[in-house]
Amino acid sequence: MPRRIDPTADRAVYRQLADLIRDAINTGQLRPGELLPSEGRLAQVHEVGRDAVRDALALLRSEGQIVTERGVGSRVRDQTHTENVQLQRGDTVTTRMPTPEERRQLGIAEGVPVFVVRRGAGEMLHAGDRTRLEVHDQPADEA
Amino acid sequence: MPRRIDPTADRAVYRQLADLIRDAINTGQLRPGELLPSEGRLAQVHEVGRDAVRDALALLRSEGQIVTERGVGSRVRDQTHTENVQLQRGDTVTTRMPTPEERRQLGIAEGVPVFVVRRGAGEMLHAGDRTRLEVHDQPADEA
DNA sequence: AGAGATTTGTCCGTATGTATT
DNA sequence: GAATACATACGGACAAATCTC
Numbered sequence: 001m002p003r004r005i006d007p008t009a010d011r012a013v014y015r016q017l018a019d020l021i022r023d024a025i026n027t028g029q030l031r032p033g034e035l036l037p038s039e040g041r042l043a044q045v046h047e048v049g050r051d052a053v054r055d056a057l058a059l060l061r062s063e064g065q066i067v068t069e070r071g072v073g074s075r076v077r078d079q080t081h082t083e084n085v086q087l088q089r090g091d092t093v094t095t096r097m098p099t100p101e102e103r104r105q106l107g108i109a110e111g112v113p114v115f116v117v118r119r120g121a122g123e124m125l126h127a128g129d130r131t132r133l134e135v136h137d138q139p140a141d142e143a
Numbered sequence: 144m145p146r147r148i149d150p151t152a153d154r155a156v157y158r159q160l161a162d163l164i165r166d167a168i169n170t171g172q173l174r175p176g177e178l179l180p181s182e183g184r185l186a187q188v189h190e191v192g193r194d195a196v197r198d199a200l201a202l203l204r205s206e207g208q209i210v211t212e213r214g215v216g217s218r219v220r221d222q223t224h225t226e227n228v229q230l231q232r233g234d235t236v237t238t239r240m241p242t243p244e245e246r247r248q249l250g251i252a253e254g255v256p257v258f259v260v261r262r263g264a265g266e267m268l269h270a271g272d273r274t275r276l277e278v279h280d281q282p283a284d285e286a
Numbered sequence: 287a288g289a290g291a292t293t294t295g296t297c298c299g300t301a302t303g304t305a306t307t
Numbered sequence: 308g309a310a311t312a313c314a315t316a317c318g319g320a321c322a323a324a325t326c327t328c
Contacts, residue, residue, distance in 0.1 A: 049317045062205030063240040070294045071324035093276040095238040095256045097206040113256030133236040192297045213313045214305030
């Protein structure tokens with residue numbers, strides 16, 4: 001129902017649409033796992049072309065907000081961190097987008113970055129959507 | 144001349160094309176800073192449609208592999224980390240894709256994840272493409 | 287299993303705008 | 308200004324994957 005897209009605005013239509021959907025996700029109107037309206041439906045409802053819809057969904061996918069399956073549709077991605085990894089002194093950490101191969105191995109969706117933790121000569125990869133890194137706390141101090 | 148794209152394959156054409164280009168980047172056939180062939184050229188060479196090319200480039204962009212400039216073309220992105228950030232005991236770190244707003248504030252390209260470093264009640268955002276987190280090596284010393 | 291509906295993937299044509307060369 | 312190249316946006320058509328009955 002939200003008729004808030006302005007084709008004459010500076011901001012691209014597909015970005016406006018992505019904003020709408022992103023907001024709907026962040027405000028809980030769209031819940032994790034929930035199926036979005038189909039591309040055709042979104043185009044109708046918002047009165048935009050299918051290109052704009054597809055570009056908007058691609059953007060949200062790249063942000064890790066949704067996952068898309070052919071023949072099915074796009075779902076809101078569940079972003080809950082479950083795994084804690086302890087960092088040690090001397091560890092260095094970088095982050096980047098994984099290769100498709102790494103995505104497959106880690107079992108993560110598109111739009112999800114990875115942690116690269118280097119410890120000595122070794123290197124460990126962690127899925128960014130379910131990992132929280134923690135710097136080891138001293139035995140006696142605040143939690 | 145790489146005629147390796149199979150329209151009848153399970154894998155989507157634009158993903159196959161993205162694979163080809165990604166491999167070319169990773170094997171050094173395409174070097175950082177180097178300009179890719181134009182979209183039209185890629186479509187001709189690989190005998191695929193405009194949509195497939197644009198979708199492939201969008202995917203690579205979302206992976207941080209390339210950057211695209213309007214009126215110019217797409218270049219292989221140089222991924223060198225320049226800034227070091229020291230982590231302290233008790234810090235927790237997550238990573239995710241930034242919102243468009245955060246991207247703007249940090250001045251980073253699409254396809255670049257961010258670090259979220261939580262220290263106490265505060266929260267700091269760091270651009271993932273130029274930041275390396277380090278766990279301080281000193282036994283007893285902090286700010 | 288088989289048919290049909292739904293949804294995304296891909297092709298194409300066309301058009302306008304913006305930025306670079 | 309002209310040529311080139313990407314960005315955005317509309318439209319139609321069919322293929323391929325999935326789901327439902």
